[in-house]
Amino acid sequence: MAFWIIQILNGLSFSMLLFLVAAGFTLIFGLMKIINIAHGSFYLLSAYIGLTVLRATENFLLATIASSIAVVLVGIAMQSLFLRRFYMKELQQVLLTFGFVLIIADLCLWIWGGNPMALPKPSLFRGSIWIGSVVFPSYRLFVILVGVIIAVGLWIFQEKTKFGAIVRAGVDDEEMLRGSGINIQMVFVGVFGLGALLAGIGGMIGGPFVGVFPGVDISMLLLALVVVIIGGVGSLRGAFVGSLFVGLTDNFGKALFPELSLFTLFAPMAIILAIRPTGIFGKIEE
Amino acid sequence: MIMSMFLFSLAFGNRGIAEAAEPIKIGYLAPYVGVFAKFGSDLRDGFKLYLEEIGNKVAGRQIIFIDEDTEGKPEVGLVKTKKLVEKDHVQILAGIISSGVAYAVRDYVIASKVPLVITNAGATKLTQEQRSPFIFRTSFANCQQDLAGGWYAYAKMGARKVIMMGSDYAAGHEKAAGFKKTFKFMGGEVVEETYPPLGTNDFAPYLAKVANYVGKVDRTWAFFAGSDAIRFVNQYQEYGLKEKLKLFCEEGVTDEANLPSQKEAALGVESYARYCIGHDSSENKRFVREYRKKYNYDPGSLSEGGYVGAKFIVKALEAVKGKIENQEAFLKALRSVKFEAPRGPVRFDEHQNVIFNTFIQRVEKKDGKYNNIVVDMIPDVDQYWMPKK
Amino acid sequence: MKVAEIFKGPFLLPSFFAVLTILFPFLFSNYYVGLVIQIFIMAIFAMSLDILVGHTGLPSMGHAAYYGVAGYATGFLCLAGVKNFWLVVVLGMGLGGLTAAFFGLLAIRARGPYFMLITLALSQVLWGIAFKWRSVTKGDDGLPGIGRPEIGMGIDLKPDLYFYYFTFAIFLIVLVALFILLNSPFGYTLRGIRESESRMKALGYNVWLYKYVGFIFAGIFAGISGALWVYYSGFVNPSNFGVDLSVKALLMLILGGSGSLFGPSIGAGIIVLLENLVSGFTERWSLVLGIVYVTVIMLFSEGIFSVFKRGRN
Numbered sequence: 001m002a003f004w005i006i007q008i009l010n011g012l013s014f015s016m017l018l019f020l021v022a023a024g025f026t027l028i029f030g031l032m033k034i035i036n037i038a039h040g041s042f043y044l045l046s047a048y049i050g051l052t053v054l055r056a057t058e059n060f061l062l063a064t065i066a067s068s069i070a071v072v073l074v075g076i077a078m079q080s081l082f083l084r085r086f087y088m089k090e091l092q093q094v095l096l097t098f099g100f101v102l103i104i105a106d107l108c109l110w111i112w113g114g115n116p117m118a119l120p121k122p123s124l125f126r127g128s129i130w131i132g133s134v135v136f137p138s139y140r141l142f143v144i145l146v147g148v149i150i151a152v153g154l155w156i157f158q159e160k161t162k163f164g165a166i167v168r169a170g171v172d173d174e175e176m177l178r179g180s181g182i183n184i185q186m187v188f189v190g191v192f193g194l195g196a197l198l199a200g201i202g203g204m205i206g207g208p209f210v211g212v213f214p215g216v217d218i219s220m221l222l223l224a225l226v227v228v229i230i231g232g233v234g235s236l237r238g239a240f241v242g243s244l245f246v247g248l249t250d251n252f253g254k255a256l257f258p259e260l261s262l263f264t265l266f267a268p269m270a271i272i273l274a275i276r277p278t279g280i281f282g283k284i285e286e
Numbered sequence: 287m288i289m290s291m292f293l294f295s296l297a298f299g300n301r302g303i304a305e306a307a308e309p310i311k312i313g314y315l316a317p318y319v320g321v322f323a324k325f326g327s328d329l330r331d332g333f334k335l336y337l338e339e340i341g342n343k344v345a346g347r348q349i350i351f352i353d354e355d356t357e358g359k360p361e362v363g364l365v366k367t368k369k370l371v372e373k374d375h376v377q378i379l380a381g382i383i384s385s386g387v388a389y390a391v392r393d394y395v396i397a398s399k400v401p402l403v404i405t406n407a408g409a410t411k412l413t414q415e416q417r418s419p420f421i422f423r424t425s426f427a428n429c430q431q432d433l434a435g436g437w438y439a440y441a442k443m444g445a446r447k448v449i450m451m452g453s454d455y456a457a458g459h460e461k462a463a464g465f466k467k468t469f470k471f472m473g474g475e476v477v478e479e480t481y482p483p484l485g486t487n488d489f490a491p492y493l494a495k496v497a498n499y500v501g502k503v504d505r506t507w508a509f510f511a512g513s514d515a516i517r518f519v520n521q522y523q524e525y526g527l528k529e530k531l532k533l534f535c536e537e538g539v540t541d542e543a544n545l546p547s548q549k550e551a552a553l554g555v556e557s558y559a560r561y562c563i564g565h566d567s568s569e570n571k572r573f574v575r576e577y578r579k580k581y582n583y584d585p586g587s588l589s590e591g592g593y594v595g596a597k598f599i600v601k602a603l604e605a606v607k608g609k610i611e612n613q614e615a616f617l618k619a620l621r622s623v624k625f626e627a628p629r630g631p632v633r634f635d636e637h638q639n640v641i642f643n644t645f646i647q648r649v650e651k652k653d654g655k656y657n658n659i660v661v662d663m664i665p666d667v668d669q670y671w672m673p674k675k
Numbered sequence: 676m677k678v679a680e681i682f683k684g685p686f687l688l689p690s691f692f693a694v695l696t697i698l699f700p701f702l703f704s705n706y707y708v709g710l711v712i713q714i715f716i717m718a719i720f721a722m723s724l725d726i727l728v729g730h731t732g733l734p735s736m737g738h739a740a741y742y743g744v745a746g747y748a749t750g751f752l753c754l755a756g757v758k759n760f761w762l763v764v765v766l767g768m769g770l771g772g773l774t775a776a777f778f779g780l781l782a783i784r785a786r787g788p789y790f791m792l793i794t795l796a797l798s799q800v801l802w803g804i805a806f807k808w809r810s811v812t813k814g815d816d817g818l819p820g821i822g823r824p825e826i827g828m829g830i831d832l833k834p835d836l837y838f839y840y841f842t843f844a845i846f847l848i849v850l851v852a853l854f855i856l857l858n859s860p861f862g863y864t865l866r867g868i869r870e871s872e873s874r875m876k877a878l879g880y881n882v883w884l885y886k887y888v889g890f891i892f893a894g895i896f897a898g899i900s901g902a903l904w905v906y907y908s909g910f911v912n913p914s915n916f917g918v919d920l921s922v923k924a925l926l927m928l929i930l931g932g933s934g935s936l937f938g939p940s941i942g943a944g945i946i947v948l949l950e951n952l953v954s955g956f957t958e959r960w961s962l963v964l965g966i967v968y969v970t971v972i973m974l975f976s977e978g979i980f981s982v983f984k985r986g987r988n
Contacts, residue, residue, distance in 0.1 A: 003494055006525075010490035033788035035736070035795065037922070082973065090788045091734045095929060096972055098922045102965030110959060114323020116513025118520060118547050128524055134497070135526025140490075209521070210487040213513045214319045218918075219485065222799065229796045233789070254482070254491035266803035273781055273796055318958075355958075360817050361914055369951075372706035386816040390910050393820055454809065456816045483807070484815065 002134040007255055008248070009131075013140035015247025016147020017210070020202035021220050022227035022239045023154060024195030030171040030234020031191050033090050034083065038097040039224060040217035041104040042196045046071045046203030047212035048112050051119050060122035064204045068197055074104075075196025079189050105217055114214050119207030143205055150201070154236055167191060171234040226269045309348040310603065310610055313370030313400075315381040315391075317358035321485055321512040322383050324543050325588045326355075329383060329406055331581050332592030336600065339576075344600050345608025352376060356387050363387035364394065371398050377610050378403065380595055383588075385409035385428065385456045389416075396420050401617060405595030406588060410460045413639035413669060419617060422638045424595040426560050427669035428457050429464025432536060434644040434664045435507075435558035436468030437673040439534055442646075442662065445504035447475045448534075451492065451518075452509040454481035461509045461536055468673060477503050482514075489518050493525045500530045509536040516547045523551035537561070540649050542586035545656040552649045552656060561587040561629040562645040564659035573628040584657065585628075594627045594640075601625060641668040689937070696843060700836050708839050709907075714940075714947045715846040716903045721927040721939035722853055723896030728925065729933030730857055731889045732869030733783075736791045737798030738924050740778060741771035741894040743805065743916035745901030750818045750911040760824035760832075760906075767902035768895045774801075775894025779887050795918060802916035817912025824906055832906075842903060849896060854936060856892065865889050866934075930971055 025039045050067035054060060078100060086092040125139040158164040166187055170177040178184055202220070203212070210216065223246070231242020246265065253264025314333065316326035330353065342349050352374050356363035363382070370376045371394075379395060379402040382388050388407035395402045401420045404412065408428030412421055439445040448469065452458035458481055466476055477499065480492055496506060506527075510518045515538055522528055528551065533539075537559030540552045563574060563584060573593065577585040585593075602620035603610060610616050624633035630643040646662040700708045720742060727733040745767030752763050782793045805812045812818070823832040832838045856862055864885050867875050876882050905911045914920070923946060931942025949967065954960040 003498065006494040006497070007491060010488070010494065014488055014490070029788065029792070035788065035791055037918075082969065085973065090791065091728075091925065092929070092972055094736070094791065095922065095926055096969055098919075098926070099965045099968035099972065102961050103969070106959060106962035106965065109319060109323075110962070114317075114319050114327065115543070116321065116324065116516060116547075118516055128526055137521075137524035139524075206487075209517070211513050211517055213321070214323055215321065215485070219487065225792075225796060225799065229792070233792065251488075251491045255495055263803070263807055266800050266807075269796060270800045273793060273800070355954075359914060360819070360912055361908060361910055364908055364910055365951075368709060369706060369955075372704060372709065373955075386912075389816065390819045393909060455814065 011248035011251035013143040015243045017206045019243035022224040024198035025224040026228045026239045028195045034093045038100040040221035042071045042199035043203040043220045044217040046200035047207040050204045068200045071196045071200035072193045076193045079192035116213030118211040121208045229269050309350045311350045311376040313376030313379045314353045315356050318355045320358040322358050328588035329592040332589035333596045336593045336596035344603045347608045358384045360386040360390035364390050367391045382407045413637045417637050424598045424640045425591045428460035430669045431558050431644045432461045432464030433468045433671045434667045436465040440472035440474045447503040448505045450479040450507040454483045489521045505534045511538040515539045516544050519548045520551045542584045556648045559645045561590040562647040562660050569626050570628040590628045635668045639669045712842050714944045715842045716900050717943035718940035719849050720900035721943045723893050724924045725939045726893045731865045735794045737794035739920040740798040741897035742901035744774045745771045745898035746905040746911045746915040749902040749905040753821045758825045760826045764902050768898040771898025772891050772895040775891045779890035783886050805913035819910050821909045
């Protein structure tokens with residue numbers, strides 16, 4: 001029994017991290033049709049900046065705020081100065097993001113070195129707690145909490161705010177959005193910034209248990225890709241459900257069938273690709 | 287612009303070696319990005335420390351050190367090796383951390399007749415079934431210290447049953463095989479083996495299974511390196527396993543490179559190692575002092591590995607008075623080199639793999655710093671070591 | 676056409692390069708010969724992708740899939756003792772085409788960015804299989820020790836010099852084959868589809884079928900480059916399926932100019948040279964490459980080749 005509780009909680013904490021990264025990725029693709037290969041780079045940059053601020057101030061909240069601001073600025077710059085010029089030219093946009101991956105990754109390597117590092121946890125959550133007879137790190141519960149709060153926040157944003165409604169409309173039908181007279185470029189910048197913010201928060205939240213090191217940008221991107229394919233592009237609900245699915249399957253897969261661990265990640269994606277390529281909640285492209 | 291860059295490097299890259307007073311070029315391969323990035327720079331720092339101690343000169347010839355990044359990827363390693371041999375015309379190759387890279391460059395190195403001194407990669411076959419007169423190894427074979435460790439766990443720690451967790455790549459499997467061999471030879475039982483992939487973000491699912499074995503086995507054997515090792519040790523403690531089921535690891539898990547990120551999670555963890563910073567010899571004390579002074583951080587086993595690799599090469603060069611062009615004499619000299627390294631006395635076995643003493647070490651905290659101290663020592667361990675029953 | 680005329684007009688530049696290529700190994704060292712071999716192989720890869728990108732308007736982001744499949748096939752066959760080049764390359768081409776046939780069924784129903792996403796994901800599935808199925812593929816460690824093939828006629832391909840001319844010959848054959856394919860009615864139809872799918876449909880063409888066949892051709896030709904690469908490097912591992920490889924091929928098309936005969940090859944040349952030479956000058960080569968890519972895309976998104984073409988007019 002204890003075994004199952006731990007595994008479910010583990011899976012959920014990993015799912016919440018995945019959600020943070022995948023949500024931004026899916027919004028950016030859903031609205032702007034950009035495959036943001038640099039999405040993992042936001043995670044990377046945020047974790048490193050957060051680490052530096054954390055070492056200087058020992059204040060996790062402050063570090064998160066600082067790294068989030070930095071990453072949002074980078075994201076906004078990326079979109080408004082570069083990607084915007086290739087509106088509707090998805091190929092060039094994707095290639096630009098690839099160029100940024102190289103730039104950001106190498107700058108981070110230059111500044112912080114190649115040594116893998118782990119962010120120290122916020123002092124409140126350093127210990128482990130007892131759940132029945134099992135020991136579980138309290139930090140992971142914190143991750144689940146943060147994930148749920150942000151998921152709820154995003155839901156409110158999407159369903160209840162005007163900006164959210166615009167984004168929803170744009171994901172569904174971009175032409176309509178263009179014709180509606182709303183400044184579509186501002187919407188794009190806003191969404192790109194939001195995506196960067198989410199991935200950046202992911203970097204801070206994931207930093208203590210996943211760590212930060214050269215290459216984590218690509219691993220996070222790959223995970224976001226799997227989640228979005230399974231859950232459906234452009235859909236926050238899909239990102240949430242997809243993250244739960246991937247996080248739990250990956251966790252139980254590793255625990256029960258360790259020899260197949262990467263397979264449990266890619267097999268569902270392959271199946272969805274074969275049957276319904278735009279994912280569970282995505283719309284079908286004719 | 288690209289054309290001019292191309293022509294520029296054609297003009298300057300195409301020079302050959304003129305006469306014997308010319309410098310000796312050592313081509314060096316290590317990863318500076320990826321999971322092993324820190325190990326790559328540790329290894330290079332150690333290597334260069336020795337070169338500087340001798341003034342970058344041997345027998346009147348200057349030593350030129352040419353460094354290339356393998357990124358830890360075999361295909362990149364092969365490309366860089368070709369560049370060092372064909373463009374830079376190096377006379378010796380050294381370095382290599384990843385066993386995958388080592389296996390990938392082996393055929394090329396032998397065909398090009400350039401001696402390779404491996405200063406880390408433990409790929410066992412390279413000094414066993416796939417050995418060659420051109421391939422030397424000054425670090426360890428993936429199984430070497432593990433053979434000693436397996437015996438020690440049974441004979442001295444009293445372990446009878448273990449579970450094993452190792453990284454899922456060539457080195458992980460080879461090391462596990464070494465440990466298993468002697469442990470089972472002595473009569474021990476390996477109850478379960480798990481191999482999480484390299485770069486596993488989250489060991490949680492595997493650790494929850496380990497919890498089932500508390501009270502049923504005596505030790506958890508572990509081998510992970512780089513960022514994996516940091517995560518593993520930290521998470522092992524988070525899940526309350528550290529006190530309940532003790533770890534006995536390969537040195538990479540609690541290497542000095544990782545301790546600043548592991549801290550209390552690594553405190554008290556025992557491992558077996560070819561090098562221990564706490565080894566109480568005058569040579570080691572001198573080495574640690576010089577290393578700290580120059581680089582401002584503690585040397586780990588990779589640092590010492592690089593240092594020893596450079597010293598082997600230079601001692602051989604001294605023996606042939608710098609005439610590396612006489613390759614046969616140089617190789618013969620290299621085979622016979624022996625000296626006192628920071629880890630203790632070292633020399634090559636018949637298959638050109640190094641022999642050394644294996645330490646049993648433990649992580650302790652002193653003055654707020656975490657370092658390994660020596661607990662015990664097994665002398666003269668080579669790649670084929672077996673205990674006397 | 677008289678011999679002298681071949682060296683005039685539109686044939687001048689290509690002829691110059693052909694002569695330069697033949698004389699190259701006598702002018703420069705083995706290291707540079709190796710670089711040019713890589714350029715030929717990457718050029719074939721880029722040209723095969725251009726069938727989709729430049730001529731059909733299908734921006735595939737997973738092209739490395741067919742390259743990798745042929746590469747692993749080559750590796751397995753070689754390590755099993757099959758030395759005949761022609762046998763292996765035909766199998767490589769076949770498997771590349773077969774994989775494309777399978778992936779095409781899944782991907783072609785999508786358009787634009789969705790197509791890109793699906794092709795990316797499909798190639799990643801193959802990457803995951805290669806990475807995880809250690810018992811067969813040895814995972815990330817890969818399969819080393821793959822020797823040069825035998826092509827009969829008593830020619831030994833082990834020295835890079837001979838392999839150079841051999842690769843050059845294959846490159847020329849592929850160039851001619853693609854020239855014929857893309858200037859045939861089939862090629863014109865593909866370009867018509869790239870211009871306007873609805874118009875082609877209205878004209879009665881089975882657009883899906885043309886796209887599908889184009890997709891398979893792309894996979895077949897990519898397979899050739901995949902096999903050649905493994906023979907050159909002597910090694911295959913999951914990076915042969917890598918997303919960075921697929922994206923690099925797209926960059927080659929953007930840089931060199933897609934939709935043209937020589938554009939992909941020029942792009943391949945630029946990228947291979949850039950990667951290898953810049954790393955010799957600075958440790959920050961990855962940063963430099965990233966800046967170069969971003970700059971080039973921002974300034975020359977139509978491709979450097981077409982800038983020259985425009986310049987000449």
